Amino acid sequence: MRVIGDPITAALGGRLPADQIEARKEAAGLNRPILEQYWEYISGLLRGDFGRTADNRAVTEVVSTYGVATLELVFWALIVAFIVGVPLGRYAATHRDSGSDVVLRLFAILAYAAPVFFVGLVLKLIFSVQLGWLPGSGRASAQVELDLMHVSPKTNILIIDAILYGDMGHLIDVLKHAVLPAVALGLLTGGVFLRLVRINLIQTLRADYVDAARARGLSARTVTGRHAFRNALIPVVTVMGMQIAMLLSGAVLTEKTFNWPGLGHQFAEYLSSRDFMAVQGIVAFIALLVAVMSFVIDFIVAMVDPRVRF
Template sequence: MFAYTVRRVFSLIPVLFGMTLVVFAIIHAIPGDPAQVILGQKATKEAIETLTRELGLDRPWYIQYVDYIKALLSGDLGTSLRTRGPINDEIWPYLAATIELTVVAMFIATFIGVNAGIISAWFSKSWFDYVAMILALIGVSMPIFWLGLMEQWAFSIELGWLPTTGREEVRDPITAITNLYLIDTLLQGRTDQFIQVIKHLILPSMALATIPMAIIARMTRSTMLEVLQSDYIRTARAKGMKMFWVVYKHSLKNAIIPVITVIGLQTGLLLGGAILTETIFGWPGIGRYLYEAIGYRDYPVIQSGILIIAAMFVLINLFVDLMYAFVDPRIKYNQ
């Protein structure tokens, strides 16, 4: 297991290197001048040329790429062309916001999706099975922006139960320590702020969890149906074991591997930044950060953001692979 983990970690290096090269080439092929975008349409030609030299955009692209890799190897993500600030300091609050939203959304999607799929398989062809699968189909097909707007209208405007946008109360801002507000409020002992953070998380996390929840439910049902028809399950039931333990102790453990794969892939996708959800709910996540950077042709921010997202995605896939052996002892990663 250890040797396999080490090999997989080292295999990430060429993947991430290739990602930087592809992203660098595509971004620099985008039409538009960053200096023109930063200074505005009324900027003089001399001002644009001066800013271009200051930003180093007048040098050949391959020299810019080598400089970027050198800085990256030293732990420096570069400097934003728009704000002139270090990306290392700028990007973490946005990434932390997306991580917090993704973790909550995937917890909701996994808990509801797995249990809905189990019950649907347990009571196959019952009214619950039909209703759950119809809702799962609706969840996959429903546009996120429409669902988000309906949530705001129902729970914020009509009922007034939950806030409409943002991560915190403007009148009572949170003192950031880790920029993960659920953790920060607990570290400071602010129960009132912790409750407010949860209220701000409910609507965007529910909207974001809809599609993964539906996919997880359908995958769980499919794998559980196959396992429940196995001989050892019929034997366990014939011995008088309660159906609850048959399902959750024996069947689920043997049906969970494809579900873990889906959960990992969906988590990676959500960490990439849910731009629609973040825009509708005013959530300051990595998706909006990169979207704004694209509008300003902020090459270093775009490159660094995509690289971080790619690294997180491949690390999640590595974690999923390791989880296989943990869940099923029959799986061994030998030489």
């Protein structure tokens, strides 16, 4: 990102005199050789310093301020993905090549391929504008957000803050605001889970130990539930790390569509203002988060599947 130009000229060029831009570049160390700047940035990452924005705000402060909202959205989206993908994938596998199986496979492809902002706009048009059932923007109503600011201890996770506040109306309001963005983002991963569960459960149902279970006279439901379904879920857990990366990238468009004040929304704002240092710092943080989550998922898979340990 630095090869294409310095962030100060990109963000403020044409709005400040040339001498002031040069002074700011000198103060930020952007006039030094590019390799020297790169080494300094990498060294800063090792110390937990992800850089500063154009308004001299630490990227770590931006992440701590807006990241909780994004993680909350990703959490709700994962719940939607599991609710949609796992039961429907199991149903499609147990009704292989039927009409419902074909419909579910087409649904999985559309859910994965449809742009998340398009799905979000359609959901807003139907459930917010036409039916008026659900709010179409924000994490909560304005009054609810004001009330939750005085919760102690404040977690910035609105669902927890609403519970601590002790008002059922506030809790319902927070949940209603989360439905549409969670569904829009969760369908993206739900389609992947549906296809994974379907194909892995079909393969597992062909295994020898499943045939042995059938030979013992066990019912089809017992064979599927106790012997095949659990093993079919292992690949879903394995790819979850990559799906979290997909959710984090999809959160940028989802948050812009629903005006969800998270890290993705702020990331888009920095892109619009050409604040390259902020964009670079947020991307580096997300990359680190994905790497950590992938390691955690691998550790969980090793605990679930003893074959992975050897």
